[in-house]
Amino acid sequence: MNFVRGILDRIVLVAGIVAAGCVPSFIAQYRQRVGGQLDQVLRDIAPFQEIANQFHHGSLEELVRYHLASPDATFHSEGAAIQGMISSAAQLRRVLEALNTDLFHQLVYLLGKIDPLTARATWDVFSPSFDLTAHSIIFAFIVGMAIWLAFFAVWYIFSRLINIVAARS
Numbered sequence: 001m002n003f004v005r006g007i008l009d010r011i012v013l014v015a016g017i018v019a020a021g022c023v024p025s026f027i028a029q030y031r032q033r034v035g036g037q038l039d040q041v042l043r044d045i046a047p048f049q050e051i052a053n054q055f056h057h058g059s060l061e062e063l064v065r066y067h068l069a070s071p072d073a074t075f076h077s078e079g080a081a082i083q084g085m086i087s088s089a090a091q092l093r094r095v096l097e098a099l100n101t102d103l104f105h106q107l108v109y110l111l112g113k114i115d116p117l118t119a120r121a122t123w124d125v126f127s128p129s130f131d132l133t134a135h136s137i138i139f140a141f142i143v144g145m146a147i148w149l150a151f152f153a154v155w156y157i158f159s160r161l162i163n164i165v166a167a168r169s
Contacts, residue, residue, distance in 0.1 A: 005155055009148065009152065012151040013145075013147075013151075014144075016143065016144035016147030016148055017140050017141060018130065019143075020139060020140040020142075020143030020144050020147070021130040021131070021144075023140075023143070024103055024131045024133070024135070025126075025127075025130070025131055026123075027099070027103070027107065027110065029122050029125075029126060030114075030119065030122045031096065031099045033118055033122050034092055034095050034099070035096060037088075037092055037118070038092040038093065038096065041085055041089045042089060044085055045060070045082070045086065045089060048063060048082050048085075051063060060082070063079075063082065064079050064086070067079025095115075098113075103139055104135075107139075
């Protein structure tokens with residue numbers, strides 16, 4: 001039994017460190033996807049910014065108000081669409097700003113505010129890699145050790161339960 005536990009605990013330790021070591025690359029790829037989304041929204045807003053520059057002193061907000069004040073339903077809907085793009089750009093900027101920090105704060109932010117659609121899209125094309133930065137290595141070691149210790153706790157409880165059942169038989 002000790003031989004099996006010895007093999008399993010080493011497998012769990014190595015797998016935990018490797019898996020945890022890939023988390024920083026997922027975060028980096030998530031951040032790149034958010035940056036790409038922001039680039040696309042800014043490209044989509046650019047023609048409206050040109051119109052705002054020509055007719056509304058460069059103010060997109062003034063252009064949106066002009067559209068929303070229109071009695072033409074199509075024009076009014078277009079104003080709502082422009083406002084949606086402006087809001088999306090602002091939100092994506094906030095996400096990138098929150099992710100422009102150290103690994104620990106990135107992880108905390110994503111655990112609380114990750115966008116499930118962006119996370120899923122990132123996961124679908126995720127290319128695992130192991131970053132060799134100090135933060136990534138320390139993170140991988142700490143999380144790997146935590147997984148390893150959790151394995152030992154589960155193994156200890158499981159073996160105690162088996163011993164209790166065996167003693168009652």
